[in-house]
Amino acid sequence: MTTSKSIIAKTLKIIAIIFTILLCIIIVLLLTQKPKDLEILNVDVSAIKDGIYVGNADNGLVKAAVSVEISNGMILNISILEHDNLLGKPAEKIIDSIVEQQSLDVDAITSATYSSDTIRKAVENALRQGE
Known part of the structure; x- marks a missing residue:
């Protein structure tokens, strides 16, 4: 029983680490995205x-x-x-x-x-x- 609990705990830790890494990548991508500069010309x-x-x-x-x-x-x-x-x-x-x-x-x-x-x-x- 201890072995299966240990395997489950290790699996959950790995999943948590992968999730954290993916979340960090998404945050970095969102923060580094820059909008295009729009040139707005007045119209008569x-x-x-x-x-x-x-x-x-x-x-x-x-x-x-x-x-x-x-x-x-x-x-x-x-x-x-x-x-x-x-x-x-x-x-x-x-x-x-x-x-x-x-x-x-x-x-x-x-x-x-x-x-x-x-x-x-x-x-x-x-x-x-x-x-």
Whole structure:
């Protein structure tokens, strides 16, 4: 009996060590992953044709899809259709600033820069469809 208990204990220790090593590898991979730098160019909203445009953006860690409604050269509404984020949910407030200022040249939401930039890039991509 002592032998089977000893074998079980050794097996559990090996499993625990393997699990710990795998967990450490996953943590290191997540911490070392860097998002892509997104270049966001402002768009002359007054030159965009009336309509509803959908745009997507992906920086490697964060993805976003938006719908942008344009009427009479103004952004009327932006809806977030998808936002796969890490901790960047607060960045979704950036659409209010974009609509208010009628520009992509708005400040990122503090502590949600990657998500803010990804959402702004998705809006830019949507607007480019109406040029």
